[in-house]
Amino acid sequence: MATETTTVTTRLYGSLPPFPDDLVHAPIAEISSRKLLEKDPDATAAVLQACQTYGFFYLDVADSDRGRQLLEEADQLYDLSKETLSLPFEEKDQYDFRKTGSFFGYKPAGTVKLTDKAQRPDSTEFFNIGKDCLFDIAPSTKYPEAIQNARPLLQKFCKGAHEMAMDVLRTLARASGEDEEVFVERNLFHESSGDHVRLTLKPASSASTSAVGLPSHTDFGSITILFNWLGGLQIESRTPGRIGEWEYVKPLPGKAIVNLGDAMVHFSNGTMKSAKHRVVPSPGAQAEMERVSVVYFVRPTHHSLLKPVGKFDTDDNRVKVAGKFSDGIDDKVYTAREWLELRYIQLNASKD
Template sequence: MATATTTTLSTQLDGTLPPFPESLNHAPIAEISSRKLLAKDPETTTAVWKACQTYGFFYLDMTDSDPGSKLVTDAEQLYGLSKKTFALPFEEKDKYDFRRRKALFGYKPSGSVKKTDASQRPDTTEFFNVGKDCLFDVAPSNPYPEVIQDARPLLRDFCKGAHEMAMDILRTLARAAGEDDEEIFVNLNRFEESSGDHVRLTLKRPSDESKSEIGLASHTDFGSVTILFNWLGGLQIESRTPGRIGEWEYVKPMPGKAIINLGDAMVSFSNGALKSAKHRVVESPGPQAGMERVSIVYFVRPTHHSLMKPVGKFDGEGASRIRVGGKFADNIVDEKVYTAKEWLEERYVQLSHSKE
């Protein structure tokens, strides 16, 4: 029953939006069944491993399992919450700007520029980061607008469900790698321990054709697993398709399917065996252009005390440790083993700032 309900909700929302242009090249990333993933299906385990070694992205069909169906239902409700939240006057949202408080949770306005973006293009994306630690009293909560505070039960449900699904992805990768302990990656990302995990409510406004703007500049994610729900195109990843290697390809939104990707932490834990792919957000294509683009994201990041180094079979004797630092790789001290909290603080330095 849950699956049928979720499919109906998703169909209703997608039915109000223009279709993604079929003529565009889009990344041929794998489509994985959440039912088979949760059942530890061997072929699915192999497919997930292959996806995470190549594109670093895959679709996860949420409609064929009860936990997945619940996540889609929650994401649909968070879509509505996002619309209400971003409709608030800027003066209200600006009270929660996380950059002024030197925090990771709160509001980021659009019109920001990534310090590491050579083109220095302002972005067209605003978001609210709602910390897992804040939602579950692991740490004191940051302030949020009343509309978000009132939605704490929904945010908690989505946060918990998304984290549990991500842990099953990590268990799948551990089995695929031949680890004796399938909890080896899970142990670095424990829900009950303090971390940078968060739910992100995102709104990308239409780009101004008279300006050089970008939805979100090219980047890799910091953490372990990212679970994304979106309904309009605009996400692009670097191609692995012969003849188009390194070019940008769209990731087509698929009803009932989340988009999964790994972050730099998993590259570190696997010593480069797994991939954290570069991606960016541009204007939605075709008839979707000119529309506000909402996305709902859950970021799994390692617990603050986790060490950013290879683990298990990836920590072989004499093996050199790859340098993984996203956009701050030049600042990494080779001989130092960073905690996740220290690594996160290095990434924070590279966060967006307002363009002068």
């Protein structure tokens, strides 16, 4: 497995232009998946620190069997992304989720996020493939034949990514002095939720001028696991003297990029961070290539309340999360389904 996966990683990264050396990189931690799974104390402390500061970290998935399996599946989904998103627009348009009221299906480029002050249309298209659809937890949205045929692969990746994410949540709970399952219980795999796999494609910058890939935003679930091969992802700096400036998250072979979403800010009563990030044109010679990403989003089960849990839920601290979000949603305690619907409204706009 290790040898095969190393070959896969080399094939993808070896065929791409190098990431420029003269750019400011976000100094986010690199965590070993092997040590995380072994509950290594140093790795546990490093994960908590990362999630209390940047809200992002690299997870070395090449150093554990479970991680290497994810890496191999992500490589296959890279190919599926290219195949599916190269279909004629007329065919993809049949699956546009904005026409069905679902969050699952196709999103074309040209979306304008309602909270983006500049009202810039993005240049990224993607397919959201729901976990509930893949595992018959809820009726399935229709997808192109290529995605339907890849159902076994998507199921394996979905299950493996979810399990890895749950180990991150257990690590955060343990590091916080909480019961290991306190966050996991709000993100159970077998219950209905907004969890999904996302296959994305941003065209080469020469084809999209300088259009933003995705505008500044926070993720609105619990945890995100990202596999990407070209640069373009930026996060807001937490470095003294650079606070609020944008720093690149350089793709690294064998490493996934993990970040927390807004739900974990609620669950942890604001002690953990859901960082703003955006996608801009890939830097240097990488701009001349299509940018593909494969993502797994963990979102709380639909009935979960977005409020502090466990020891974080105290009378003295319960209101700490108020005002911590920049996406125009008030401080009412919502269920995860209600929260998802509100964020969907923000996304459901386009520039004609």
